[in-house]
Amino acid sequence: MIIQELNLEIRKLLSKHLDLTLREADIESRFILEHALKVKHAYLIKNFDLPIEANKIKKIMNFVSARISRKPLAYIFKEWKFYDMDLHVTPNVLIPRQDTELLVDLIIHQYDEQEKINILDLGTGSGAIGIALGNKFKNSTILLSDISLNAINIAKKNILRHKLKNISVIQSDWFTKIPKKQFEVIxxxxxxxxxxxxxxxxxxxxxxxxxxxxxxxxxxxDIIEIIKTSPNFLKPNGTLYIEHGYNQYKKIHQLFLDNNFTKITHNEDLNGIIRATSGKIKI
Ligand SMILES: C[S@@+](CC[C@H](N)C(=O)[O-])C[C@H]1O[C@@H](n2cnc3c(N)ncnc32)[C@H](O)[C@@H]1O
Known part of the structure; x- marks a missing residue:
């Protein structure tokens, strides 16, 4: 069997069992093939007429069966991309979303890569946000925290995977174990x-x-707890960046105002939805 035939077969199965359009099923099918064969999209397209070995077909069809049982691809692959980094994920953590990359972009645009700042990523899950920042700001120190021990362990695995020495992890119920007045960025x-x-x-x-x-x-x-308590943990002029739901920014704007923040900005995600708000603490 050649790659193209297998792709058509998977496409048919996914479309039938998951109620996907052929186009949606095709995207998922190619995604599965790329992951299983460890190749990039361009390679797959260029080599559609290459034969696939039987053991590889078996592995691919196991992925397809898992997907037909409606498991998300990220949990099937046990990894997912965030900010162009492969991160280990399990059902114990949220699958990092492309929309969340907005938070990383906002911070990268605000600070020079060479800067030495302290960053806290609260509710880190797989570590996605903090690890992407740690990878960019190599001179900075990043603290990741989460209440879930399972999440902490996955975040640690991802730090090791990317060999980042500037990141540490702590289990904490929001700010309970976090040192005060330490951070330029939360x-x-x-x-x-x-x-x-x-x-x-x-x-x-x-x-x-x-x-x-x-x-x-x-x-x-949780948003209220973070906005109210952050001022005790930010350095003067420090900034809080928070992701939120599509309809929450007005209330969040008021919460920032009520808690001594200034320069409050709202930012849109890839779908044009206001998804992140930031504010600087007044000195
Ligand atoms: C929406 S997920 C975000 C995960 C990750 N930051 C991301 O963007 O993919 C929220 C995270 O907050 C954590 N969390 C929930 N309640 C918490 C608390 N009281 N203290 C610390 N973390 C908490 C959850 O365990 C979860 O990992």
Missing amino acids: VSNPPYIDKSDPHLKDEGLLHEPREALISAQKGYA
Whole structure:
């Protein structure tokens, strides 16, 4: 069997069992082939007429069966890309989202790569945000924290995978174990979905840890805690960057104002949705 035939076969299966359009199924099929064969997209297209060995077909079809059982590809592959870095992920952590790369971009545009700053990534999950920042700001010190020990262990694995010496990890319920007044930057993508939000039934979210997604007080409890407490942990002029839901920025703007922040900015994700807010602490 050649790659193209296998691609068509997988496409048919995924489209039938997952109710995908042929185009959507084709994207997933190529993704599975690229991952299993450890090749880039361009190579796959160029070599569509190459034969595939039987043992590789078996491995690929195992991925396809897992996908048909509606497991997300990230959990099937046990890794996912964030900011062009491969990160280990398990069902104990949120799958890092491309939209979250916005937070990393905002910080990269604000600070010089050579700068020596202290950055705290609160609710780090797989470590995605902090690790991408640690990889960029090699002279800076990054602290990752999460309440989940499972997440902490995955973040540690990812730090080792990328051989980053400037990152450490701590288990902490938000700020409880964090040193005060240390950080130029605090960044967080906290849980912010209300428990009755119908999106929680979306297939993509069903497999992810509930505690990474849901927050009390209509989705605001963790955001409120972070905005209220950050001023005690930021250095003068330090900045808090926070990701939030599409409809939350107005309330978050007020929370930033009420807690001594200035220069509050809202930023859009790739879909043009206001997804991140930042503010500088008044001196
Ligand atoms: C939306 S996920 C974000 C994960 C990762 N930062 C990312 O963007 O992919 C939220 C994270 O906050 C963590 N979390 C939830 N409650 C927490 C708390 N009280 N203290 C610290 N971390 C918490 C969860 O374990 C989860 O890893």
